[in-house]
Amino acid sequence: VMVWLRRTTHYLFIVVVAVNSTLLTINAGDYIFYTDWAWTSFVVFSISQSTMLVVGAIYYMLFTGVPGTATYYATIMTIYTWVAKGAWSALGYPYDFITVPVWIPSAMLLDLSYWATRRNKHAAILIGGTLVGLSLPLFNMINLLTIRDPLEMAFKYPRPTLPPYMTPIEPQVGKFYNSPVALGAGAGAVLSVPIAALGAKLNTWTYRWMAA
Secondary structure (H helix, E strand, O other): OHHHHHHHHHHHHHHHHHHHHHHHHHHHOOOOOOOOOOOOOHHHHHHHHHHHHHHHHHHHHHHHOOOOHHHHHHHHHHHHHHHHHHHHHHOOOOHHHOOOOOOHHHHHHHHHHHHHOOOOHHHHHHHHHHHHHHHHHHHHHHHHHOOOOHHHHHHHOOOOOOOHHHOOOOOOOOOOOOOHHHHHHHHHHHHHHHHHHHHHHHHHHHHHHHHO
């Protein structure tokens, strides 16, 4: 019974942290996704998305020692964000008002790196972290291209919680970055590795806390 209780509590813990990381990710961009400064903010948002995903996903994957936990973590984040999307739709906002970020494929690559190297923690950090940083901007850009013009959505339906002084100013699209995907992937790949290492290190602190 104690083993079952501990296991159940552990997976509920994953759910709680995945929900919290989703909330933090929402605050990292423009609500759920970038809209107001779509292409110029893409790089910054890609970095925040990939690092937020990798720190929690690798923490729980190494904590359980089970490849697939990272995908489970990303799935919870996705479902929770779809709930938020549904809530906005219920308020009368259009379907494209909220765009759900694509976390799952990148988390699957993290799981794959851990599984393919026979649960090698350092390979998961180096290879998995790099793959998450490289892939997430690509998947998110493909996702963004499938919806209506984000800038149109931003100006037609401004965020109701934004104060007047934060009203979006139409950016000079393409003026700052020639390739937001390439720049986001490059920066994300570099930064996701040390953040993945931090996620792995959190296990050490967790074990000490559990043993206390």
